Amino acid sequence: MYNKNIDYLYTVWIGSNPKPGKAWNDSNLATCQGQTQPLSGSSYPEGLPPAIAVVKEVLNNMTTPVTLLDITTLSQLRKDGHPSVYGTNGENENDCSHWCVAGVPDTWNELLYAILVSSD
Template sequence: MLKGYEMALRTWSDWLEIHVNHSKTQIFWMSLSPTHERSEEWGGARKQNCYNETQIINKHDYWGSGSDTNMMRLVEATIDNIIKKGLNIQLINITQLSEYRKEGHPSIHRKQWEPLTKEQLSNPIGHADCIHWCLPGVPDTWNEILYAYIFNL
């Protein structure tokens, strides 16, 4: 998977170099949002997830198992190479930022592909949505960071 991602990033980088006006274009790369599916990673009980979490993760440099640090390093290296080629690009690392926010999920109250049954709704630990984010909350922070980059260039 890492090799395929590297190839995709190289193709994207080559396309940017050829098709983007270097003097007029500001590019932003936003990383992936993390998951919080294993509470034992932050000191919680085994076989639990983000459901009913109310506190952030305070462990410095915390990375959950759902985030691939090798992929993040690959993105950082690609962006460094793009900058060396003269393109104005900024990495917005929401992955690291959002890793700390295990309490910022909408739980069972998001729209599913199929509506949850009453039985599923009664078992939120088994059906909590610990991958997506709700508003207001974590995505508002992502937008504030992007806004700051845009208007402080």
């Protein structure tokens, strides 16, 4: 149920990674092409972007209650969720910064929906 007295903000940002192999602990990988499995484990090898700590600190110091739906780690672990060479420009461009639908964005939406319907 939507509460008209509450402002909702849904923002997603994930920076593209020019060297995904390094971030995924596999120096042989230059792109996301051919990735069919997410990273194993529950933490990203390179850790969280520094901006996340800033956002969390700001939210913790706010007097107005705010809920953060942090999809950062969930998204970072999905190296298999990018269009790769199956995007708009095909073999000419390897798209490792956007996400496939259906896929990772559907998970974001389901989590957001769960928060919206459970909050009173």
